[in-house]
Amino acid sequence: MTAMQKERILIVDDSEMNRSILADILYGEFEITEAENGIQALSILQEESGKFSLVLLDIVMPEMDGFGVLAEMNRLNLIDNLPVIMVSAETASSQIERAYELGATDFIMRPFDASIVHRRVVNTILLYAKQKKLISIIEDQIDEKERVNSLMVDILSHIVEFRNGESGLHIQHVRVLTNFLLTKVCEKTDRYPLSETDISIISIASALHDIGKIGIDDHILNKPGPLTDEEYKIMKTHSTIGARILDSLTMYKDNPLVRRAYEICRWHHERYDGKGYPDGLSGDKIPIGAQIVALADVYDALTSERVYKKAFSHEKAVEMILEGKCGAFNPLLLKCLAENGEAIRNILAKPTEKVLRRELRGFTDALAHTKAGEVASDRTLRLLDYERMKYNFFAAMTEEIQFEYSVATDTMTISPLGAKKLGVEEVVVSPENSEKLKEIIGGDWFKTLIATLEKSTPEKPEIRYEKQLHCNGEYRWHNIIVRAIWTDEIPPKVDGFIGKAVDVHDAHITITELKENATHDPLTDLLNRAEARAQIERRLLNYPNHKYALACFDIDFFKQANDTYGHLFGDKVLKSISQRMTRSIRASDICARMGGDEFLIFFEYDTDINPIIARIFKSLCCSVDKFDVTISMGVAEMNVVGESYEELFHRADLALYHSKQSGRNQYHLYDDSMKDVLPESNLTAIDAPVGDENKED
Numbered sequence: 001m002t003a004m005q006k007e008r009i010l011i012v013d014d015s016e017m018n019r020s021i022l023a024d025i026l027y028g029e030f031e032i033t034e035a036e037n038g039i040q041a042l043s044i045l046q047e048e049s050g051k052f053s054l055v056l057l058d059i060v061m062p063e064m065d066g067f068g069v070l071a072e073m074n075r076l077n078l079i080d081n082l083p084v085i086m087v088s089a090e091t092a093s094s095q096i097e098r099a100y101e102l103g104a105t106d107f108i109m110r111p112f113d114a115s116i117v118h119r120r121v122v123n124t125i126l127l128y129a130k131q132k133k134l135i136s137i138i139e140d141q142i143d144e145k146e147r148v149n150s151l152m153v154d155i156l157s158h159i160v161e162f163r164n165g166e167s168g169l170h171i172q173h174v175r176v177l178t179n180f181l182l183t184k185v186c187e188k189t190d191r192y193p194l195s196e197t198d199i200s201i202i203s204i205a206s207a208l209h210d211i212g213k214i215g216i217d218d219h220i221l222n223k224p225g226p227l228t229d230e231e232y233k234i235m236k237t238h239s240t241i242g243a244r245i246l247d248s249l250t251m252y253k254d255n256p257l258v259r260r261a262y263e264i265c266r267w268h269h270e271r272y273d274g275k276g277y278p279d280g281l282s283g284d285k286i287p288i289g290a291q292i293v294a295l296a297d298v299y300d301a302l303t304s305e306r307v308y309k310k311a312f313s314h315e316k317a318v319e320m321i322l323e324g325k326c327g328a329f330n331p332l333l334l335k336c337l338a339e340n341g342e343a344i345r346n347i348l349a350k351p352t353e354k355v356l357r358r359e360l361r362g363f364t365d366a367l368a369h370t371k372a373g374e375v376a377s378d379r380t381l382r383l384l385d386y387e388r389m390k391y392n393f394f395a396a397m398t399e400e401i402q403f404e405y406s407v408a409t410d411t412m413t414i415s416p417l418g419a420k421k422l423g424v425e426e427v428v429v430s431p432e433n434s435e436k437l438k439e440i441i442g443g444d445w446f447k448t449l450i451a452t453l454e455k456s457t458p459e460k461p462e463i464r465y466e467k468q469l470h471c472n473g474e475y476r477w478h479n480i481i482v483r484a485i486w487t488d489e490i491p492p493k494v495d496g497f498i499g500k501a502v503d504v505h506d507a508h509i510t511i512t513e514l515k516e517n518a519t520h521d522p523l524t525d526l527l528n529r530a531e532a533r534a535q536i537e538r539r540l541l542n543y544p545n546h547k548y549a550l551a552c553f554d555i556d557f558f559k560q561a562n563d564t565y566g567h568l569f570g571d572k573v574l575k576s577i578s579q580r581m582t583r584s585i586r587a588s589d590i591c592a593r594m595g596g597d598e599f600l601i602f603f604e605y606d607t608d609i610n611p612i613i614a615r616i617f618k619s620l621c622c623s624v625d626k627f628d629v630t631i632s633m634g635v636a637e638m639n640v641v642g643e644s645y646e647e648l649f650h651r652a653d654l655a656l657y658h659s660k661q662s663g664r665n666q667y668h669l670y671d672d673s674m675k676d677v678l679p680e681s682n683l684t685a686i687d688a689p690v691g692d693e694n695k696e697d
Contacts, residue, residue: 006031007053007125012041012069013087014061018110022056022087025114026121038064042072045082052082053125057104059088059095070102079103081132083124094495170300171207176347177296178289179203184336185292191332192288202289205261209268209293212242239269240278263287268294273328284330295333298326303348314345401469401478401501405431407494418501421471440470453484453494459579461486469501478503521593523571524578532592536602537645539590544641549609551601551616552652553633556664558597561627569625576624577631584619600649609637609669617667632659633667 009026012035013019023032033052035041038061045052059066066086073079083105088095096107106120182199185192194202213221216238220231227235242265252258267281267290274282302317312320318341320326322334337344401418405411412431419426424436431437432446452463461484468475482499486492519531527535540548555561555577562570574597581591581599590602605612613635621630634655636648655670658677662668 008033008051009121010035010041010044010052010055012036012038012055012061012066013058015058018058018087021112022117025112025117030121037061038066038069038072041069042076045073045078046076049078050081053128054121055082055084056087056108056121057084059086059099067098067102070099070104074103081128083128085120085124092493094493170304173300173304173348174206174209174293174296175203177299177344178206178292180340180344180347181292181296181333181336182288184340185288185332188332188336191284194288201256202260202264202292205257205264205289206293206296208242208246208261209264209297210238210242211245211261212238212240212265214245215241236269236277239266242266260289264290264293266290268297270294271328272330275328291330292333294327295321295329295337299337299344300348302326314341402498403500404496404498406496422469423472441467449482449497450494453482453497456484456494458486458492458583467501476503524574524593526578526581526599527590527592529592529594532590532594532600532602533645535590536648539602540638540643540645546604547606548602548604548638548648549613549635550638550648550652551603551613551633551635551667552594552649552656553599553601553620553631553667554656555597556630556632565625565627569627573624573627573629576622577620577629580620580622584616609635613667613669621665630665632656632664634659634670635667636670 006029008031010033011019011022013022014036016036019034019036023034026032033044035044041055041057042064045055057066057069064072066088070079070084073082073084079102084103085106085108086096086099086104087108087110089110099107105124108117108120179199182194182202186194186199216235220227220234223231243262246258246262246265247253249258264287266278267276267286270276270279270281270286270290272283272286272291274280298321299317302312302320303314305311318338321329322338400415401421402415403418404413410430412428414422414424414426414428416426422437422440424434424440428434428437438445453461456463462481463484464479464481466477467480469478478501480499480501482497484494485496485498486494519527521528536550539546555573558570558573561573574593577599578591578593581601585591585601585603588604590600592600594600601616603612613633617631617633620633623629634652634657636651636655638648651670651674654674654677655668658674659666659668661677668674
């Protein structure tokens with residue numbers, strides 16, 4: 001970077017010392033601008049948009065913190081082209097994760113290391129410069145493809161125009177007018193949910209509206225005088241001929257362009273009153289694309305010179321259309337036509353390259369997503385939609401008000417039925433400031449709830465209380481059950497909550513609770529034996545080439561603890577072990593209570609399994625009310641691809657038995673020397689039913 005081409009960096013930090021240190025590190029190579037808080041930083045970015053190459057952003061600041069700045073940069077569409085490196089002494093993973101989720105590019109910890117700061121700043125700026133260059137190259141390639149796409153469509157449509165003896169501008173006029181009217185309609189109403197891509201595709205497809213005329217005889221097509229009844233009957237077949245041509249494209253029938261073109265070809269001569277052809281459709285049974293192309297086609301036919309007529313003025317053409325002399329049209333479309341006379345004259349006087357390129361860009365983007373990404377995207381969307389429907393179904397069946405809140409996004413999501421009962425939106429941003437929720441629940445409800453949850457612990461994350469809610473015009477008592485979601489920070493912090501409110505008059509065991517009881521152990525809330533097996537088998541089936549291990553363990557001398565201190569104490573030990581298990585594993589791992597004091601952990605690993613097992617084993621040995629809890633554990637690694645759950649469990653069980661024979665309070669990895677360690681009678685007991693009592697087997 002030369003002195004003539006210095007990149008500009010914005011340093012945002014409330015500490016003048018921190019700003020000074022960063023400026024000193026980068027002095028001479030970059031042009032530095034400083035801001036002492038988030039609001040000032042956003043003001044600078046908006047006033048000097050596009051002039052910065054990088055932002056160094058602190059998290060903790062007065063007036064607006066770093067997360068607020070990132071959120072505003074997202075809202076103002078600044079984050080895509082302007083990299084942000086977060087600078088903070090915060091080391092919590094949740095803080096770092098939240099910054100990345102909001103669009104931060106990198107994270108630098110204080111105290112600063114000058115060489116690291118310099119290298120990351122340079123690397124980030126170079127990376128974005130290369131990215132911009134790559135985007136420019138791709139855009140040039142897309143533009144070239146767009147020109148080819150446009151040329152091919154125009155050639156095909158002009159073949160028809162040439163035979164028809166019409167002006168070569170007719171196709172272009174119809175396309176531009178279709179795009180314009182579609183945009184205006186979408187601005188007026190949400191009745192037709194069209195994206196920019198939909199509008200682009202319909203506009204391009206409009207060029208093929210009269211492709212069926214290729215099958216009409218020249219003497220009818222170019223006849224200067226009125227058509228006879230027989231000739232008019234033949235002329236009307238061009239709509240079905242065009243649709244038939246497109247329908248015969250078997251390989252491309254599901255392509256968005258072909259689908260839209262088919263609708264337009266077949267139905268652009270239908271009338272809003274149902275008196276059109278070929279199918280006599282009426283109202284919005286006619287696709288909106290066909291409706292607008294019909295209006296654009298009629299308007300251009302009136303304002304253009306043809307073999308059988310002179311051109312009408314814009315005013316005369318609009319007058320004739322509004323008076324119903326050229327067919328019946330959607331009143332909303334007529335309103336758009338009448339209100340935008342000057343704009344229509346301008347765009348048809350010289351259709352701009354910008355308009356046509358915008359149409360084609362949307363079309364090209366649509367095509368780009370129908371190849372490699374189509375299968376994965378569709379599958380993901382189907383699964384997400386399935387989960388959404390399942391969640392909504394259970395929420396509706398329970399007749400509860402279900403809700404969840406995320407600290408990271410400051411957003412509360414309420415189940416559809418719950419939102420309807422409360423009379424609020426399903427998604428509430430900044431619920432603490434929602435006047436509607438204050439009216440329903442009470443002014444300080446959110447602060448009170450958060451304060452109560454912060455008094456809970458990861459071991460006891462749930463709170464229950466009763467409260468009156470103002471629902472459907474009346475106050476009714478509800479049982480409120482809220483469960484805190486904790487971060488992995490040290491110490492842990494509340495990262496959000498989930499909960500439900502049940503009208504006391506409708507209290508009953510819910511489908512959600514029944515489902516939970518069917519898959520989870522009621523005492524420890526871990527997966528039960530059957531659900532653990534099902535999940536492990538699915539994992540082995542879906543991802544057979546991964547490296548897995550299964551650990552089985554039980555609590556040493558657990559029967560002695562029960563006999564000495566009672567079964568309530570035994571339950572306490574089991575709960576303590578289960579909580580330690582969940583804190584010792586990753587979210588992707590599987591842990592379960594197999595019955596009694598027997599537990600299971602299934603996990604994936606990369607290279608050396610020993611430190612993983614050592615860490616888990618150490619975390620599970622503890623003291624509960626001065627009672628020293630130790631365990632015996634056996635571990636089996638998956639031998640071959642396709643190994644079954646039964647084989648893996650059996651070898652882990654053999655290793656567990658070997659640990660107990662060797663004196664307990666230890667773990668062993670299975671090897672072939674252990675294959676005969678169990679008595680013969682125990683070899684078939686893998687899936688024998690086990691009661692829920694906590695006694696040692």
